[in-house]
Amino acid sequence: ETGVTQSPTHLIKTRGQQVTLRCSSQSGHNTVSWYQQALGQGPQFIFQYYREEENGRGNFPPRFSGLQFPNYSSELNVNALELDDSALYLCASSDRTGTGNTIYFGEGSWLTVV
């Protein structure tokens, strides 16, 4: 149990629709990272938020967007859904203290696009 919670856990959307995924970070953590994990692949970095500012972005199109709130919770929005967006979306939080910025994952949101 990492203290990182995500919602919803499973959802099915139609191609072209929009989806919002939510994440509550672990208490005391100010950084949230979002990853996409397709079946049989490792997690791919989408973007990271630190103290409400985007702090890095992976190779994902602009229809993937997000934000972080003052309480450090975060949302991932995906517009104009495509079939290839079907994946496990992982939120991870961290506090940037100590060495290496260890990240802790939530349970994930399974998105199926039909």
Added chain:
Amino acid sequence: QKEVEQNSGPLSVPEGAIASLNCTYSDRGSQSFFWYRQYSGKSPELIMSIYSNGDKEDGRFTAQLNKASQYVSLLIRDSQPSDSATYLCAVNRGGSYIPTFGRGTSLIVHP
């Protein structure tokens, strides 16, 4: 060349054996290294982190880091069927707070 490379497996070992999982990385500036375990249908959970060359032990798990060879490994002693999962290697470049993941190695421990 991918930033973090792992053999996808599956690696099959008998119960009680030592499982050895390997990971190589391309960025010589990498500073932090992590191993995560991911059961089928679940999210990754942190097993160990390692930052200095050498070995780090935690129970049945030992992480080994060789920065000169850009190589990090995870040894699981006395493997149990419950260890059957995908093991993900993650690497942070120096000054970065964004770990890059390999595709994972599937481990099967058979009775």
